[in-house]
Amino acid sequence: MRLLNLGLAVIFCASSLCAQDKPLHGIDVTDIDRKANPCDDFYEFANGNWRAHNPIPASMVIWSKRWAAGESSKEVLHGILEEAAAHSSSAPPKTTERLIGDYYGSCMDEKRIEAQGVKALKREFDLIQSVGSVADLQRAIIGLHAEAIFAPFALGSQQDPHNPTQVIATTGAGGLGLPDRDYYFKDDDKSKEARQKYVEHVATTFALAGYQKAAATAAAQVVMRMETSLAGSSLTNVELRDPYATDHKLKLDEVQKLTPDFNWREYYKALNLDPGVPLNVDQPKFMQEFQRQLQQTPLADWKAYLTWQVLLSASSSLSTPFVQEDFAFYQQYLQGTKEIKPRWKRCAEATDGDLGEALGKKYVEKTFSPEAKARMQEMVKNILLALHDDILTLTWMSDETKNKALEKLSTFNPKVGYPDKWKDYSSVEIARDSYWNNVVESRRFAVRDDVKLIGKPVDRLRWGMTTPTSNAYYNPRLNEIVFPAGILLPPMFDVHATDAANYGGIGPVIGHEISHGFDDEGAQYDATGELKSWWTPDDYKKFQNRGQCVVDQFSGYTVEGGLHENGKLVLGESIGDLGGVKLGYLAFQKSMEGKPRPAEKDGFTPEQQFFISWGQARGDAIRPATQRQFVLTNPHPISKYRVIGPLCNLPEFHKAFSCKAGDAMVRPVEQRCAIW
Numbered sequence: 001m002r003l004l005n006l007g008l009a010v011i012f013c014a015s016s017l018c019a020q021d022k023p024l025h026g027i028d029v030t031d032i033d034r035k036a037n038p039c040d041d042f043y044e045f046a047n048g049n050w051r052a053h054n055p056i057p058a059s060m061v062i063w064s065k066r067w068a069a070g071e072s073s074k075e076v077l078h079g080i081l082e083e084a085a086a087h088s089s090s091a092p093p094k095t096t097e098r099l100i101g102d103y104y105g106s107c108m109d110e111k112r113i114e115a116q117g118v119k120a121l122k123r124e125f126d127l128i129q130s131v132g133s134v135a136d137l138q139r140a141i142i143g144l145h146a147e148a149i150f151a152p153f154a155l156g157s158q159q160d161p162h163n164p165t166q167v168i169a170t171t172g173a174g175g176l177g178l179p180d181r182d183y184y185f186k187d188d189d190k191s192k193e194a195r196q197k198y199v200e201h202v203a204t205t206f207a208l209a210g211y212q213k214a215a216a217t218a219a220a221q222v223v224m225r226m227e228t229s230l231a232g233s234s235l236t237n238v239e240l241r242d243p244y245a246t247d248h249k250l251k252l253d254e255v256q257k258l259t260p261d262f263n264w265r266e267y268y269k270a271l272n273l274d275p276g277v278p279l280n281v282d283q284p285k286f287m288q289e290f291q292r293q294l295q296q297t298p299l300a301d302w303k304a305y306l307t308w309q310v311l312l313s314a315s316s317s318l319s320t321p322f323v324q325e326d327f328a329f330y331q332q333y334l335q336g337t338k339e340i341k342p343r344w345k346r347c348a349e350a351t352d353g354d355l356g357e358a359l360g361k362k363y364v365e366k367t368f369s370p371e372a373k374a375r376m377q378e379m380v381k382n383i384l385l386a387l388h389d390d391i392l393t394l395t396w397m398s399d400e401t402k403n404k405a406l407e408k409l410s411t412f413n414p415k416v417g418y419p420d421k422w423k424d425y426s427s428v429e430i431a432r433d434s435y436w437n438n439v440v441e442s443r444r445f446a447v448r449d450d451v452k453l454i455g456k457p458v459d460r461l462r463w464g465m466t467t468p469t470s471n472a473y474y475n476p477r478l479n480e481i482v483f484p485a486g487i488l489l490p491p492m493f494d495v496h497a498t499d500a501a502n503y504g505g506i507g508p509v510i511g512h513e514i515s516h517g518f519d520d521e522g523a524q525y526d527a528t529g530e531l532k533s534w535w536t537p538d539d540y541k542k543f544q545n546r547g548q549c550v551v552d553q554f555s556g557y558t559v560e561g562g563l564h565e566n567g568k569l570v571l572g573e574s575i576g577d578l579g580g581v582k583l584g585y586l587a588f589q590k591s592m593e594g595k596p597r598p599a600e601k602d603g604f605t606p607e608q609q610f611f612i613s614w615g616q617a618r619g620d621a622i623r624p625a626t627q628r629q630f631v632l633t634n635p636h637p638i639s640k641y642r643v644i645g646p647l648c649n650l651p652e653f654h655k656a657f658s659c660k661a662g663d664a665m666v667r668p669v670e671q672r673c674a675i676w
């Protein structure tokens with residue numbers, strides 16, 4: 001069994017020691033709703049008062065202190081970008097200032113964007129209009145893929161699940177304009193209405209692009225017909241949780257047989273790919289449908305479909321009528337947003353999306369201290385140790401499987417704050433004269449930057465999120481947990497906060513990401529990232545039975561509008577939360593050993609503070625329409641259930657608040673779920 005080797009710095013700041021001279025921050029007791037009983041509704045108790053006094057802003061769909069912190073990061077980006085844009089003309093070419101300054105400056109140049117209107121898309125429209133044969137159609141698809149307009153399928157790099165040190169190519173089913181394939185088939189009134197509104201939205205956008213009314217309506221019908229067929233051949237979001245369902249590594253000749261009317265050698269040549277590199281066809285049924293449409297769908301229909309895909313991809317970067325129409329459908333109608341975000345914020349978000357590691361480098365220089373990084377690394381180390389100790393105590397798992405689990409745990413690679421190696425954007429040509437061209441240029445870089453990995457050994461230094469992102473992730477193939485600087489802000493994390501606040505805030509997030517290595521999906525990858533079972537059959541059965549408990553718990557949670565959580569869809573995230581809160585708590589307990597007991601705050605014990613911090617960091621308010629889309633498409637439960645779901649199962653929580661059997665926050669012993 002390997003020892004934990006986390007590559008951490010030797011000196012760690014024992015929190016309460018290194019911040020001696022400053023008073024430590026902690027949970028905010030004014031956010032608590034004192035009228036709520038913590039044993040009855042802990043979501044309301046922990047920060048109901050904050051929500052009551054901080055309604056969701058008109059331009060947001062979810063709101064909490066954590067979301068507010070995410071938005072305040074954008075103010076930092078705003079400052080960086082305004083400064084870069086003001087001085088970019090005097091900055092030397094190829095510098096970060098010039099790159100992000102000109103990109104942002106072109107995005108803020110509304111006058112030029114309005115004047116260009118849909119003419120900005122001339123190159124893409126000409127490409128599509130030139131299609132007169134299936135061979136031309138293929139050329140158009142290649143041209144759009146180079147701009148990251150991936151329709152109907154996508155292509156990118158993927159670590160080979162059977163040879164995890166190597167990168168292969170993979171397809172992805174895509175090309176849909178509604179949020180999920182189920183939107184094309186659900187037959188409740190709300191879903192039918194969404195489809196009708198979608199067709200109207202597509203027609204309106206075609207009209208904005210210059211189509212006559214009748215032609216726009218007809219084109220929208222074509223789009224809906226083609227997308228519905230593609231959706232019908234796409235896996236559901238629950239089916240996609242099974243890694244074997246998308247595992248079909250083929251030689252190029254085999255892929256060619258699957259879709260005879262698409263010339264794969266030509267496609268590979270256009271991407272500069274070696275034809276000897278295998279291609280994982282993630283959804284063969286989808287590619288068969290693509291082949292059927294290549295044969296049977298008239299070229300005129302294909303042109304309408306691809307034109308829509310360009311408009312869909314470009315609308316938010318075009319003139320006001322397109323931006324407004326795109327907002328009206330995707331954000332106002334589907335999510336209930338009241339107001340579009342100010343232009344500077346949309347442009348900051350676009351710069352983060354397109355040139356994220358250039359902007360992110362500037363962001364961390366301003367915001368993220370080595371002290372914060374060291375404290376986070378210490379917490380990550382302690383939470384990994386907590387799982388190590390916890391695995392040893394599991395009564396349901398055999399020693400054989402435990403050893404494998406510990407082996408996997410020992411290869412976890414934590415990344416904190418920002419990448420050690422930043423992307424090199426020197427091949428990206430950004431100019432002030434056309435925002436859309438800058439978007440395309442950045443996307444071309446993103447495609448090149450991804451495709452160049454194919455056929456090579458895995459590069460473990462890459463990041464899948466930009467540094468200002470308020471989020472974190474686990475990658476089962478790399479067995480890595482990643483925490484961008486953007487999530488390491490209060491109320492999640494504060495270098496000057498108490499252990500109770502930090503272990504209760506970011507702690508369960510760290511534990512959550514680690515637990516993903518052992519959720520329904522992650523548990524199928526071994527210590528090297530290979531898709532290979534390391535369980536004894538008996539232990540795996542027990543693991544699945546324990547997972548079923550979580551499925552049943554979450555399927556029982558109802559959501560406004562006659563919906564309920566889909567336990568199978570949210571299983572991995574809920575296993576993550578259940579393990580995350582427990583591991584954060586165990587690490588917190590351990591952090592108190594051998595030290596004077598931390599102070600109470602407003603009568604709340606350190607243990608209570610830990611759980612309140614979890615409720616405050618995780619709890620948020622969500623608009624009903626967003627909640628609907630979230631429940632239908634997102635593998636996370638809504639935050640209310642993320643807060644209370646794990647706690648209902650945890651005796652440590654019940655003890656901290658003296659909750660009794662029969663209380664709403666106490667699941668009957670025989671229904672309690674525990675995995676890790």
Ligand SMILES: [Zn+2]
Pocket residue numbers: 512513516573576
């Ligand atoms: Zn997760």
